[in-house]
Amino acid sequence: MLCRRVMSLLWAFALFTALAAAARSAHAQAFSRLEAGQQTVTAETGLQAGFVTSLGYATGLRLDAIDRTLMPFAQATLLVAKPDPSDYAFRVGSQISVASIGWFDLSTQLAFEVAGTENSIYRGTALRTDLVLLAGHYGRRWFAVAEAGYGRAWLTYIENSEYYRMNFYADARDGWYGGTGGRLHAGAKGGVTLGAVEVVLRAGVTKTETLQDLDLPFYATLGANYRF
Amino acid sequence: MRAQRGAALLMMTAGLAACDGIYDPSQPGNLVPRTVDEDPTLPALALAGTVFHSETFGDPTRPAIIFLHGGPGGDYRDQVPLKDRYDGAALTDDHFVVFWDQRGTGLSRRHDCGVFSNDRMDADLDALIEHVSPGRPVFLVGHSWGGMYAALYINHHPEKVAGAVLIEPGPLNGEMFDAIKGELHDLDVFSEWLNDDVWDGQFLTADDHARADYHRMLGVRDSQPKYHQSEVNPAPGWRQGAVANRCLIQSGIKDGKAVYSFTDHLSAYSRRVLFVASARNEVIGTAFQEQQRQFFPAADLVTIPDSGHDVPWTHPAETVATIRAYLAEVR
Numbered sequence: 001m002l003c004r005r006v007m008s009l010l011w012a013f014a015l016f017t018a019l020a021a022a023a024r025s026a027h028a029q030a031f032s033r034l035e036a037g038q039q040t041v042t043a044e045t046g047l048q049a050g051f052v053t054s055l056g057y058a059t060g061l062r063l064d065a066i067d068r069t070l071m072p073f074a075q076a077t078l079l080v081a082k083p084d085p086s087d088y089a090f091r092v093g094s095q096i097s098v099a100s101i102g103w104f105d106l107s108t109q110l111a112f113e114v115a116g117t118e119n120s121i122y123r124g125t126a127l128r129t130d131l132v133l134l135a136g137h138y139g140r141r142w143f144a145v146a147e148a149g150y151g152r153a154w155l156t157y158i159e160n161s162e163y164y165r166m167n168f169y170a171d172a173r174d175g176w177y178g179g180t181g182g183r184l185h186a187g188a189k190g191g192v193t194l195g196a197v198e199v200v201l202r203a204g205v206t207k208t209e210t211l212q213d214l215d216l217p218f219y220a221t222l223g224a225n226y227r228f
Numbered sequence: 229m230r231a232q233r234g235a236a237l238l239m240m241t242a243g244l245a246a247c248d249g250i251y252d253p254s255q256p257g258n259l260v261p262r263t264v265d266e267d268p269t270l271p272a273l274a275l276a277g278t279v280f281h282s283e284t285f286g287d288p289t290r291p292a293i294i295f296l297h298g299g300p301g302g303d304y305r306d307q308v309p310l311k312d313r314y315d316g317a318a319l320t321d322d323h324f325v326v327f328w329d330q331r332g333t334g335l336s337r338r339h340d341c342g343v344f345s346n347d348r349m350d351a352d353l354d355a356l357i358e359h360v361s362p363g364r365p366v367f368l369v370g371h372s373w374g375g376m377y378a379a380l381y382i383n384h385h386p387e388k389v390a391g392a393v394l395i396e397p398g399p400l401n402g403e404m405f406d407a408i409k410g411e412l413h414d415l416d417v418f419s420e421w422l423n424d425d426v427w428d429g430q431f432l433t434a435d436d437h438a439r440a441d442y443h444r445m446l447g448v449r450d451s452q453p454k455y456h457q458s459e460v461n462p463a464p465g466w467r468q469g470a471v472a473n474r475c476l477i478q479s480g481i482k483d484g485k486a487v488y489s490f491t492d493h494l495s496a497y498s499r500r501v502l503f504v505a506s507a508r509n510e511v512i513g514t515a516f517q518e519q520q521r522q523f524f525p526a527a528d529l530v531t532i533p534d535s536g537h538d539v540p541w542t543h544p545a546e547t548v549a550t551i552r553a554y555l556a557e558v559r
Binding site: 047049050051079081082084087089115117119120121124126128151153155156158160163164166167168169171172173175176177178179180181182183208209210212214215216 | 249250251252253257258259260261417418419420421422423424425426427428429430431432433434435439440442445446448449450462463464465466467
């Protein structure tokens with residue numbers, strides 16, 4: 001019980017800190033590529049580990065020292081099948097171009113994520129990372145890239161439900177669990193720009209880190225971004 | 229900002245220390261109970277190249293009743309009350325009662341996917357029957373998948389089965405499966421249980437038995453609303469067998485079509501069989517079982533009022549009375 005209270009306080013503090021940090025450097029994920037000084041707000045919906053909707057923000061920051069534009073982002077996601085604030089994800093991260101050769105660009109995206117869930121057997125909060133490689137072409141009016149990524153829940157706080165304890169395993173342990181899950185994904189992302197609006201489609205397949213099947217073995221989302 | 233981050237990190241570290249470290253989700257005993265391989269105090273039976281979690285009750289010289297639990301991938305915990313005494317009578321008065329967790333599920337030993345097939349399940353039950361009742365036919369009582377399992381066995385070994393009670397069995401062949409496959413699970417893309425299930429993939433992935441079995445619990449309560457199982461008194465279990473469930477089902481499906489059949493030779497089984505249905509099940513209730521009993525030359529059907537698919541758990545007295553009446557008739 002003491003542990004639960006301590007962790008609740010910790011989470012409240014950590015979330016506040018993360019939100020404060022995000023407010024200062026605000027960003028988003030389902031965009032193509034931003035030039036220095038550009039900003040965009042993003043909206044995305046579709047099937048991705050559930051029927052989800054995300055809102056986000058990103059901007060382009062010029063880093064003269066490495067002659068690159070850093071694209072930090074933030075994104076909040078809710079599971080919207082039946083809106084439930086317990087099922088959420090909040091991520092902050094950044095995208096950067098690693099190499100550009102002619103029309104070809106190789107970029108990488110790294111995000112840190114706090115995700116929550118509440119279901120019939122447990123309530124959980126996961127600390128995750130997500131690393132994505134993006135390879136393809138970014139034009140003035142359209143882009144098309146292949147994407148491959150690896151996401152991992154490094155630490156997850158699990159609180160088993162009363163239903164689970166009463167009916168299945170009374171001695172199930174609540175607490176922090178290390179390395180609870182990892183997912184690989186591979187797919188494509190593409191979009192077109194119409195004025196200030198960019199429409200983005202993402203789709204691909206996903207497996208666990210040991211190539212086991214997931215219950216939803218694919219993802220497909222539609223996004224709309226407004227640049228300013 | 230730097231001070232804020234430092235304080236957050238410090239508090240997180242202190243929190244982890246206060247929680248006595250970090251648990252391993254793959255370690256049995258943390259999220260799921262230990263099996264017979266990890267807990268030597270569990271009642272176990274080594275047989276057919278595996279180790280089953282098993283208990284017996286009553287006089288072993290009496291005719292044996294072997295219970296077959298649901299799933300595939302469930303366990304026998306919700307059947308245990310059927311050994312108890314109701315209205316002054318118990319199955320153990322006249323029979324030797326055998327409960328067991330089938331291969332790869334409940335608290336029995338875990339196996340890789342390739343091990344699971346209907347032939348393997350047939351061989352397991354055959355070995356169990358030879359062990360508990362050598363040379364003497366047994367009675368089988370199977371619930372849900374357990375009823376299918378009983379039919380599978382009778383289909384191949386009619387001479388070893390003195391009688392059978394099939395409590396709301398699932399489809400006994402691919403044709404029956406195809407008739408109801410769209411009704412078996414609530415696969416509405418907006419359903420909460422389904423979204424919780426796939427969202428869980430962000431937290432836990434089924435990369436070992438412990439995590440896979442824990443994850444599989446997610447669908448147990450809510451995935452089959454048309455089965456009308458009790459919400460106030462849900463049937464308990466010990467531990468699901470996720471690999472057993474998935475791989476045994478896959479073994480009966482080719483190119484998306486169910487190709488299994490447990491009914492090819494049932495017409496040659498001359499002994500009387502009892503089907504039991506629940507009154508509320510909208511998918512495999514009375515009407516469905518009325519069709520299924522036609523596979524046997526002599527089969528009766530009893531419906532237990534005010535019950536859902538978990539009838540052995542919610543209505544143990546009525547279930548035991550029905551089984552006892554059947555046994556008295558066929559003996």
